[in-house]
Amino acid sequence: MKRLGISGAARIFLASLLLVSGLSFTSMAAANELVWGRPLPRNLDPHVASDLPIFFISLNVYDSLYRYEGKSSDIQPWLVQNKTVSDDGKTWLFELRHGVKFHDGHEMTADDVVYSFKRVLALGKSPASAFKGVLRPENVTKTGQYTVQFVLDESYAPFLASLPLVSIVNAQLVQAHVANDDWGQAWLSQHDAGSGAYAFDTSTYAPNSRLDLTRFKDFFLGWADNPAAFDLVRARPVLDPTSRVLALLKGDIDISDEYLPVDQVEKVQQSKLARVIIELPLRILIIRMNNSKPPFDNLHFRRCLSYAFNYDGFIKDVQQGYATRLTSPIPDGLWATPEHISGYGYDLVKAKEECAQAKSEGAPTDRPINVNFVSELPGTRQVAELLQSGAREVGVSLKVVPDTWSHVTASTGSAKTTPDMWVHFVSAYTVDPENWIGQMYGSKFAGTWKASSWYHNQKVDTLLDQARGSLDQEKRKKLYGDAAQEIVSDAADIWVANLKQTQGVSKRVEGLRFTPVGGISELRWAHPSTEGQ
């Protein structure tokens, strides 16, 4: 090697570069393959993960008793043939379809459903939160080969809306891989025990970089309604948002972000290979105020800040119109959306009045206040900085502090450690007002990140309890509406916007169906575009 010297090594390197460029070809996916470009959850166990990417697994690899379908996201029976509910709304009996096959060929029975619910409640992770204090494991019982009975502690209307959260796993398969009674978590985090439309190919799986899903021929609903479905779905996550957009434009990936960086939307719209699907995903953007910490315990100070935020500036300039104003804790597009609540506008005069009033009542308005934004959630920084410059106009100095999701959600465990203010989104896990107004302003949920404004109003609590208990949708709508009116007049938080989903999808793929819970993650309907790229 001696004689090669430096110039020799350089020659080899250049040669390899030239060789490489000679062979270049765009890596267009084969016709019946779809490339999923979004990040994968690190843990593929549907009963554990709580972040949005898990829908790619739960909607494609697993099935649930009920499932949300279509834009209006009305709930459809899925594994269930029929249900009977007792008059007091506490006993629910479901009869399963017969002949539903798991990926390993076993038939699904009531045992699998009972095991799945017991596992969810035992692990107590995010899917279990919807049933907290309502359903205890011992009350989920098998009453027949294909019938399961649930007995609730109290009448709970959102119970049905929460069922899609629980994926039914192959009990026999999971129990066979339990290690030191971890409910098979270690195994299921990297393996497939589902019955869904697509099955794992565990041989090629590499965490967060490669996952292949093959079409499950014996899927219980059959493939008649989508004969040209993709045979192979390759998940090749592109980690960086900007590079993900480039990959979409180049045709390396077929499905990109649910929320494209706003400035890229127009570019993708006009591109040759890709387009943008714009939908309303029931996702709200909110600035929380810790009502337990002065000066936020003063109603006027909360109103002062509510008037000091430039809502239109955010929607028109930052979101470039891909959002609509939110005036109450209930998102637009839901059956319970109140029509008459106008909320707070951007009005510095009123803001100054309210702050003066608060100061006169002795609220410490000039103590240093922190506004935490979440580094991983793009857009939250701009919201915090917008609020900061608005507040400065009315003489309130805020400090914008970057934070991480795991740190801030951990800190909402106690009122003392919860930040003064912080910015985040609330997405649709269950399409029911409970997912927003219920779990955010019911004082019994205090200590969770959703209820991190530590809001406490006896009147609102009673309204919410009644709304939870009643099965009559009209009555629930009125109850939630009154509760929302009360919360808005209390200015518990600053409700900013309903975000529009701007999903980048290759023109090569058609047939995708959108639903607020999971966006277009369900790929069962997708197929190559008809005019043949």
Added chain:
Amino acid sequence: MTVVIKKFLRDIPATVGLLIVLSMVLIALFAKDIAPYPLDAYQSHMGLRLQPPSWSHPFGTDDLGRDILSRVLLGAGETLGVALLVVGAAMVIGISLGLIAGYYEGWLAELIMRVTDIFLAVPQLILAIAIAQIFGGNLISLISALTATYWPFFTRLVYADTRRLKHAMFIDALQCLGVSTPRILIVHILPNVASSIIVRATIGVGFIIMMAAVLSFIGIGSTPPDPAWGLSVAQSHQFLPDAWWFAAFPGMAIFLTVLGFNLLGDGLRDLIDPRLRRSR
């Protein structure tokens, strides 16, 4: 003394470096007066968002409509201040430990070098976050966090050179003459080691500015809306490649600063290193 200055000025690249550094210092001192929009350090104008360079905004505007030229000027003070303080502190700690370790072979040297290895091996992010937690998220914690991660570079460098020089003849001679060890280390060994120290220090400026940006991303040191250069470059990430100016101009400011320090550093090194003078 004039001879040294005259000779330094004959070294064109070094003079260019000196000019750049001096102008950066002036900008840092008088930023408020020369910045076209001094209030843009924190004021946002949503209407002017992400505009390309124009007459009114020579460097264009950022994602909150703030004039980037003003923010670059206003950010000079803090960015340079942090970088110089960190490099200075890291040099003091690193060099002294390096000299001691290189000179006193045996367990003391082994101990110092192994501690250096530990500090170099610990992921810098954990070190920084933990230190930030102790001092709180302000500038002091940023400086101490960066210093804690940067001093080992100097130690390893100086250790290698000192060990090599220790066996040089003139050191034995000095010892025989009864010259005190600190004097030997500082007056005799240090100038011979200055060459690589200056190279590492001048490169360090750019490295530290970038590291400060990473840390400010997780709430340590400068937080929004501070106009620190590293922070604005980091924030510009989302808006590439269309809003290229958002990242380009603060990036250029960093490039010029680091170039200035490097050229100045080389000029000083040639000045100090006696033998290099002959090659003039």
Added chain:
Amino acid sequence: MPMDNPILEVSGLSVSILGDEGVAHVLDGVDLSIPAGQIVGVVGESGSGKTTLVKAILGILPKSARVESNSVSVAGMDLLGMNQRELTRKVRGKALGFIPQDPYLALNPSFKIGAQLTEVVRRYAGQSRSDATGDETGEPRERLAQMLRLVQIPDPELALDRYPHEFSGGQRQRLLIAAALMNMPSLVVADEPTTALDVTTQFQILKLLKRLTREFNLSMLFVTHDFGVVAQLCDYVCVLYSGQSVEFGPARTVIERPRHPYTKMLIDCHPERDGSMLGIPGSVPSPLSAPAGCRFCPRCPDAAPVCQIERPRPLSDASGMVACTLYNGARKEKSDA
């Protein structure tokens, strides 16, 4: 002293170096020639420009140096006209062998002796570009070992694979001598090769040099500050003072009957056995501000007013050359006018 085709011909060589404090006129019109097969010593105090003379001949002066000269030729080749590449290909290591002063600094610390010596050999013996680590096969390695044996290096085969720091000062100087003679150069240039060594080693090295030059009929330019060495080794001697050659002639003649006052004092200041030391008062003038006229005048016991006016013309006669007003008749004219 008529010279038939000298190996080295230097006439009117002046070298000035552009320093920070100004221009230093280190050499001022030096004339020197070396007859074939003879050893010519160049003697002078430190600061007299001896080393600059060597570097000028070898063409390794720093970039800041300016050389003016009628001619500097070795074995018929005019060196001034050549650029660095030609000097390297035709002259250095082939026509000119070089023996440096400090053996501790001259050898590359990171390479085996064999590798460094091979580099010298390969330049000219037309060998294939063998591996630099010195373990090449075939004739060159044998030739190196034979050369080392010649300069009395113990077990030369092993020595080829050892590093410089594994040798003593004396042995390193022998290695350097072997390197210099490797290609049987027309002229060997030695720059105070024994100064860095202790007396006993110095004596052995001088004995070795004398034997080798005689054995291979080499001509040598031997630079030193010690007349004792000149007496032992040199056939002719040239005395250099502050960049000017003030006296030249057969070594024996100059030592026994020195003519130039400076030469006399140099010879007398040799330390006597009885410990009395005769130094020369004053010091060599700085090349930055060389006085007009004879540069030795300020320190010359026989100085006369005329000496300060113009530089003494060199007088050449049978017994050599001397540049002093005592001999070139300048004093008489002065007294007549």
Added chain:
Amino acid sequence: MLRFLIRRVLLLCPVLFGLLVLTFALIRVAPGDPAAAIAGQNTTPEQIEAIRKEYGFDKPLVTQFAIYLGHVAEGNLGTSVYSGLPVIDEIKDRLAATLELTFFGLFIGVVVGVPSGILAALYHNRLPDFLFRSVSIVGVAVASFWLAIMLQLLFSMRLDWLPLGGRLAPGTDAPTTITGLYLVDSLMTGRWDIFVDALKHIVLPAFALSLGSIATLTRFARAGMLETLQKDYITYETAAGFSRHAIILVYALRNSLGGVVTQLGLLFGALIGNAVVVESIFSWPGLGSYSVDAVLNSDYNAILAVSLVIGVIYALINIAVDLMHGLLDPQVAERL
């Protein structure tokens, strides 16, 4: 030489022990409550307490550390809070990806940095010297993500010579794992097609990663060469007729690379540490993004395991650096 290796490997243990103690302490000081992080969202404070007991977070720090050391001794580095997987498995293939990227990046850094440093020294203070120094500073002074994205735009989007990211094209399967380094494994298994695909995927990220090191290597190669060219043996070699080419590329080079070699050790550690930006832009499943996630989400076992692994690699590299010093300078070799 063997004595040196044994001594350094034995010295490895206190370093690693010190590393674990320091990291363990730093994590406990860092914000974030592990029990809450494990519990996940909207769980009741009682559940968090239960987890705290179950994982032993309530015990005094020293006992927790002792328990952890016990596990490490058995080779069990614990499981990740998020994936529930043993941390060592997650790290294994990510480590190979990062090592491959870092080695290739450093290779480019040396191939580009050292020659430019030498050329800069040869044209000391003339135009090429100035140009080489300014260009090489780009790597240090300009944000790596900006450079990475620009590389993507030019070579992948516009010229379409190289892919945007990932370790292999979607359709290509990974080579059978021998070392975990795709380039090496594909060659060893004779899969030329995978080798070319893997090479195409590594060139851009490695180049983006190498930019940071080019500045340092150029500057130290330049400083080293300048210093060496002043040495007396270089003057002697010129006088002895060595060709200028041989002197620079062989005789001066070997003596001038001391500084560069020391920097290689430091650079390697730095590259692993902050490869996170390049890894995220080029979707390279390496240790960078993994360790940042672990830190941000207080995934203690993952953080400790990553520090341990990087610590071991770092120490091994330092040993390699000292060996390289020995190769360059025989006198150092003797003292090994």
